[in-house]
Amino acid sequence: MSTVVRPSSTPCDDDKDAPTPTPTPSVPVSKDGKCGSANGGQTCAGYKNPFGESVECCCKESGRCSTDPWACGVGCDEKFGNCKKY
Numbered sequence: 001m002s003t004v005v006r007p008s009s010t011p012c013d014d015d016k017d018a019p020t021p022t023p024t025p026s027v028p029v030s031k032d033g034k035c036g037s038a039n040g041g042q043t044c045a046g047y048k049n050p051f052g053e054s055v056e057c058c059c060k061e062s063g064r065c066s067t068d069p070w071a072c073g074v075g076c077d078e079k080f081g082n083c084k085k086y
Contacts, residue, residue, distance in 0.1 A: 027080070035059035035080045044081035058083050 030042040036059050044057035044065035057065040058072035059080035066072060069084060076083035 030065055033065045034063055035065050036063045036077055037080075038063050042080065047081075056082050 027041055027043045029046045029048075030039075030044055031048075033047070035042045035044045035047075035057075044059045047055050047057045047065050049055050055065075055067060057067055059077040060066050060068075060071045061075040061077070065081065072082070072084045
C-alpha cells in the first residue's frame with residue numbers, strides 16, 4: 001500500500017496573504033479642478049471635490065473639470081477626463 005503525501009499548500013495559496021499593489025496613475029489627478037496639458041497634464045478622472053467625494057468629471061476646453069453634460073460632450077478632452085459623446 002502506498003501513501004499519498006499531499007502538500008500543505010499550493011503555489012497559489014502561498015501568495016494569498018501578499019498585499020495587492022496599488023496601481024499608480026499614469027497621469028496626475030487634479031486636486032484643484034484644473035486639467036489638461038496647459039495645467040500640468042492633470043486629469044479629472046478620479047477627481048475629488050473639497051468634501052472628499054469622488055466626482056466623475058470631464059475636462060473642458062477651458063482647462064477646468066466639469067460635470068455639466070454639455071461641457072462633457074462637445075469640446076471635451078478625452079485624454080484628461082470622462083467625456084460623454086451625444
